Amino acid sequence: MKKKRWLAFVGCLLAVVLMSAGCSTKQVEEEPKPEPQTVKIAALSGPTGMGMAEMIAEGVELGEQVEPEWTIATAPDQVTAGIINGDYQIAAVPTNLAATLYNKTEGKVILGAVNTLGTLSIVADKSENINSMADLRGKTVYATGQGSTPEYVLNYLLDKNGLTPGTDVTIEWFGEHSEAAAKLASGEGSIAMLPQPFATATLAKNENLKLAVDMTDAWEKATDGTKLEMGCVVVNKEWAEKNPTIVKKFMEAYKTSVETVNVADERAANDVVEAKIMDNQQMAQKAIPNCSIVFITPSDAKGDLQKYFDVLVSFEPKSVGGKVPGEDFYGLTY
Structure with a gap:
């Protein structure tokens, strides 16, 4: 009799466990997936876009359901309107254009990283x-x-x-x-x-x-040791605030891409050509060491970039959009 009761107890316990497992599986299966998102990124051919070559040519992981869409332009004016309108979330441009975009959009476009020194x-x-x-x-x-x-x-x-x-x-x-x-x-x-x-x-x-x-x-x-910071990546501020994880993943991958490109080996040169940044692999390999490709965070770039902007303003204020950008231009963290 005791044996029958024991078997009944074990059977009930097993049923409860199986039901719980079934519910857990059902709960996992019902968890919603992230909405698909496309991150539109613009880069210029030449040094300003060169550091992105590995990301463009070999791919980059920005998160589940997040896909990059690349645009390679030959001149800044080809992407300026798109940056202002918010069509591009990230763009590689000259630093003086970054300042101009910041002023023109009243702070809606900010610095993501400096990517090129003097060229x-x-x-x-x-x-x-x-x-x-x-x-x-x-x-x-x-x-x-x-x-x-x-x-x-x-x-x-x-x-x-x-x-x-x-x-x-x-x-x-x-x-x-x-x-x-x-x-x-x-x-x-x-x-x-x-x-x-x-x-x-x-x-x-x-x-x-x-x-x-x-x-x-x-x-x-x-200039007593300051860097000539002439190229950078800008981001749409509102988008960045809503998507900090994507921003972090992008910047981490970008830093790695810069390091890979700066090796200046055949792989790097091939990536530069594959990304349509340059059209000649042999010339790309020769040029990379002279293109001053870097990755400098906004906070680290601030002092040198302010010096550069001050010089530009002394010659022509319009070259940076009328005035030197405010502190929030350098406010992005990741």
Whole structure:
């Protein structure tokens, strides 16, 4: 009799356990999945977008049901409207454009990270004894970027080295980098200011040329050690506040991508081409070490970036949207 009662008790207990397990399974199965979300990301061809190459070419995990959608543009104005309108949640742009977007949207676009230091170089014929900005006294320099940041950086560095543009140094401006490079190739001129990766490509085509001055180094010397922070990633502030986990995942993956690209091996060069940042793998591999690709958080970038903005404002306030960005421009954490 006792045995029958014991078996009945065990049977009831087993039934309860099985029912509980069934309910638990049902509860797990009924947990709702996250809503599908697309994160639209814009990047520029060239150094500003180069650090994203691994993410674009090899993929990036931003979370369950979260998919990145990439746009690669050849000029900032191709993505500016989309950033302002909120069509892009993340974008790689020049830092002065980031400041302009912040001002134009009244703080709705903020800094995500600095991704590029200076990309300007003085390229000269090997016969020229040019090793510093001061050595440009009495010379003629071909350049591009008149009325924009390259001109302001050049003029600032000349001034800090005791030279007055137009008096001590003649600057001849061209609309296209290829025009300035052609002058060097033809022998009509011997010195030019060129951006990367165009400077590297120009050197590769002419063995009589040398990279005479890295203007990022010249800036550091002229400003008591500050970095020339010229490229960055911006984020839509409202979107970032609603999606901190996605922001964190993106920035962690981005930092890793920058490290991978900076190895400058065949894989990195292939990723750069695969991502449509550059179109020549061999040239990409040569250019990467000269493109100053970095990952610097907003708080760490703040001091150097404020110095850069102050210089730009001294030449042309419109270059940063009228004024230096406020403290909240640097407020993103992850």
